[in-house]
Amino acid sequence: MKRKKFLKTTAKLGLGITTLATALSSCKVEKKEVDLSAININFNKTFKWRMASFWPKNFPVFGEGDLFFIDWVKKMSGNRLDIKLYAKGELVPAMEVFDTVQDGTADIGSAASYYWLGKTPAAAFFATAPFGMNAQQHHSWMVAGGGYELWKEVYEPFGLIPFISGNSGVQMGGWFNKEINTVDDLKGLKMRIPGIAGKALEKAGGAAMNVPGGEIYTNLERGVLDATEWVGPYHDYKMGFYKVAKYYYTPGWHEPGTQLEFFANKKAYESLPSDLQEIIQGAAVRVQSWTLAEFDAKNGIYLKKILDEGTELRRFPDDVLKALKKYSDEAIQEMIGNDPVAKKVADSYYSFKKRINPWTDITEKVYYNSIQEM
Numbered sequence: 294m295k296r297k298k299f300l301k302t303t304a305k306l307g308l309g310i311t312t313l314a315t316a317l318s319s320c321k322v323e324k325k326e327v328d329l330s331a332i333n334i335n336f337n338k339t340f341k342w343r344m345a346s347f348w349p350k351n352f353p354v355f356g357e358g359d360l361f362f363i364d365w366v367k368k369m370s371g372n373r374l375d376i377k378l379y380a381k382g383e384l385v386p387a388m389e390v391f392d393t394v395q396d397g398t399a400d401i402g403s404a405a406s407y408y409w410l411g412k413t414p415a416a417a418f419f420a421t422a423p424f425g426m427n428a429q430q431h432h433s434w435m436v437a438g439g440g441y442e443l444w445k446e447v448y449e450p451f452g453l454i455p456f457i458s459g460n461s462g463v464q465m466g467g468w469f470n471k472e473i474n475t476v477d478d479l480k481g482l483k484m485r486i487p488g489i490a491g492k493a494l495e496k497a498g499g500a501a502m503n504v505p506g507g508e509i510y511t512n513l514e515r516g517v518l519d520a521t522e523w524v525g526p527y528h529d530y531k532m533g534f535y536k537v538a539k540y541y542y543t544p545g546w547h548e549p550g551t552q553l554e555f556f557a558n559k560k561a562y563e564s565l566p567s568d569l570q571e572i573i574q575g576a577a578v579r580v581q582s583w584t585l586a587e588f589d590a591k592n593g594i595y596l597k598k599i600l601d602e603g604t605e606l607r608r609f610p611d612d613v614l615k616a617l618k619k620y621s622d623e624a625i626q627e628m629i630g631n632d633p634v635a636k637k638v639a640d641s642y643y644s645f646k647k648r649i650n651p652w653t654d655i656t657e658k659v660y661y662n663s664i665q666e667m
């Protein structure tokens with residue numbers, strides 16, 4: 294950038310060169326001085342990116358997160374990074390989002406990493422695992438427990454770099470037209486439940502069915518499905534499941550805190566000036582914070598609506614959960630197999646869970662159980 298223009302720009306931003314330098318040199322990360330030589334800012338250069346999303350356009354919370362991210366990046370960068378959203382199916386089908394960012398057709402993707410366990414089984418753990426950690430624990434693993442570093446390592450060979458971009462919190466167990474009182478009630482149960490949890494249900498004698506979102510309602514109504522999982526009260530209400538299913542079961546053992554993701558093409562990301570890279574990270578963290586807050590706020594409102602419609606709320610009996618836990622553990626072990634990367638990530642995930650659970654048990658768990666009685 295020409296000196297004159299740089300002076301003009303910094304003046305516009307209200308920063309003298311001295312104050313800018315002072316501000317930068319006083320920045321500290323992990324007690325280390327910021328490496329000023331790594332700061333490379335070019336206020337003149339603009340970038341146009343494409344985002345391929347797994348989520349349909351305006352899909353509550355998930356799709357809204359995409360739009361917020363794009364908007365915040367645009368505003369923070371002074372329009373120097375302009376991202377165009379391609380919602381589900383607009384550029385590629387949802388299941389091709391990973392490939393299309395990998396090959397550079399899109400620069401950034403939006404999804405949840407458990408959709409990519411066919412690429413690398415390790416990816417599953419960065420989203421969630423049946424009977425795994427809740428949103429708060431998972432976030433702690435990601436940010437302060439080495440989870441995010443591992444995630445970057447796992448995506449590196451694909452030329453991708455991931456970012457945390459929201460968590461659904463613990464989901465609901467799903468909608469049922471059959472009562473689940475014993476483990477035997479899972480036998481022959483036709484349920485829409487994807488992924489590892491679906492495999493666990495099959496081990497229990499059920500039939501895990503992969504039904505597209507748009508067809509679940511009709512299949513429940515016609516008895517093609519006995520049950521379905523979806524998300525939580527907000528999304529489930531909008532799908533109208535309370536009209537075609539009798540019982541709403543808790544808890545969502547299969548998704549105790551689903552972490553969402555953005556992932557950038559590494560080459561595209563590395564070609565950005567350093568401030569735009571930081572802006573992407575900052576905007577993603579802001580989406581992470583907004584998403585869980587929005588899920589919780591809306592779920593509270595919509596749970597009441599669902600109960601007002603006459604839905605019967607049920608809790609899975611303990612022995613059913615115990616059996617599903619056993620089958621989930623088996624399914625997870627089969628998924629990991631001999632894959633050393635998946636094993637490494639699973640070791641980190643479960644050792645972190647083991648360490649944090651006693652703390653959660655004497656604080657959050659006791660607290661929630663106590664206030665229920667008041």
Ligand code: CA
Nearest residue numbers: 464523524548
């Ligand atoms: Ca779900």
